[in-house]
Amino acid sequence: MVLKKINIPMEKTHHSLISDGVHESKQTLAINKPFWVFLGGNTGIATWLIGVLVAGMKLDFADAMFVILMGSLVGSALPALTSVIGPKTGLSQIEASRFALGAAGKKLPALLNWVNAIGWDVINNVISATAFIVLFADYNINIPMWGALAILVILQLVIGVYGHHLIQNTAKYTGSLLAVFFMIIGFVAMNKVGLPTALETPTGSTHLVSAFILLVAYNLGWATCTADYTRYLPNATPSKIVFLVTFMALFLSLVLLAFFGYMTASAVAKQSPEGVMLALKALSGHFAPLVLLLVWFTAIPANALNDNSAAYTLISFGFKFSRPTSAIFGAFIGYIISLFASESFVTFFEDFLFLFAHWVTPWAAIVLVHWFTYGKHSRVTPKGVTGGFYIMLIVSVISISLFSVNPLYTGVAAQLIDDLDIGPYIGFILVSFIYFILLRLRIIRA
Secondary structure, three states: OOOOOOOOOOOOOOOHHHHHOOOHHHOOOOOOHHHHHHHHHOOOHHHHHHHHHHHHOOOOHHHHHHHHHHHHHHHHHHHHHHHOHHHHHOOOHHHHOHHHHOOOOOHHHHHHHHHHHHHHHHHHHHHHHHHHHHHHHOOOOOOOHHHHHHHHHHHHHHHHHHOHHHHHHHHHHHHHHHHHHHHHHHHHHHHHHOOOOOOOOOOOHHHHHHHHHHHHHHHHHHHHOHHHHOOOOOOOOOHHHHHHHHHHHHHHHHHHHHHHHHHOHHHOOOOOHHHHHHHHHHHHHHHHHHHHHHHHHHHHHHHHHHHHHHHHHHHHHOOOOOHHHHHHHHHHHHHHHHHHOOOOHHHHHHHHHHHHHHHHHHHHHHHHHHHHHHHOOOOOOOOOOOHHHHHHHHHHHHHHHHHOEOOOOEOOOHHHHOOOOOHHHHHHHHHHHHHHHHHHHHHHHO
């Protein structure tokens, strides 16, 4: 029997791939492949840790399940909406925002999203490197953090530099395997820990809202890059199908892993990457080495996505580097930051999620309102910045000023509402309403 040769071409390396987009003749991606990309990218200990954090807010079982379901539902909907722009334009997510923000206006979200991608590099790498260190410590082999991180970065770059096509083709296998193995780990761990102990006092509304915001914020970060992995779908693919594929992958991965994280939180002595690693190690018994190896592996497909999307956004910002050079640059910066971000990780993790939501939601509101108002039919790129850009910028600044809950700065309004960071969600509603009215007035005048 002759085996069919597998030929996966390297994605185009020239920076014009971003500005010109994917030609319709190249939009041949199967509809199921983005599902595995998003499922695999969202399946890991970072998502598991969300459930641990929810348990740390002292929510009882009923409240926790409600928050996990509703938070995952709302948090997955926005990235699913932005993903529908990919097949219709052939553009990456940030580049497609040029229609609403202008050629110059897209540069600020491009820069912010590049930092966003680097941040997720740090989060995933620190967790997985910790698993790698714990794994080899059992065999009396001391791996330094810098060495464990270096191994991860090199493996991620092999995929990230090769580009979109290799990411899509490997995700089908890595995504499904990660989902199956983490479900097995979850059920085994739950069997040993048992059901959570009922709380003696009812959960306060502040804890419920805080947990809900945490769940929503976790998946919101995907909104700035989902079109990166749907733009190779055929142009004629129905938007509702693109939405459903993206939504289900993000929703299922967050619900399942946050559920397991909550159910096994009592076994985690410390809410940190090492605490989760040690808990999984104790709960897995003889299978602990396999579990730790799996956790280490999760950063590879996830950060291949981050490195690739970081390259896209760096080019959208204005750098005329090739795509592989941009990916290498981003991965190197992420490696350096990871060396300094390994301590007080949970604090960094939560601050990162809450801070970036303040600009993501106003940006998404402008992009989506513009797209669904008339962007699907009229795709003109203004040369400078638009009114939508100024609305996004002003609302983002006001949101941080009033509602930010961060060690560096706490907004004056946040102190009056028990430190609830509701700014991103008020910002999304406010920007959507204002920008929609402005566009309707523009259409009427025209």
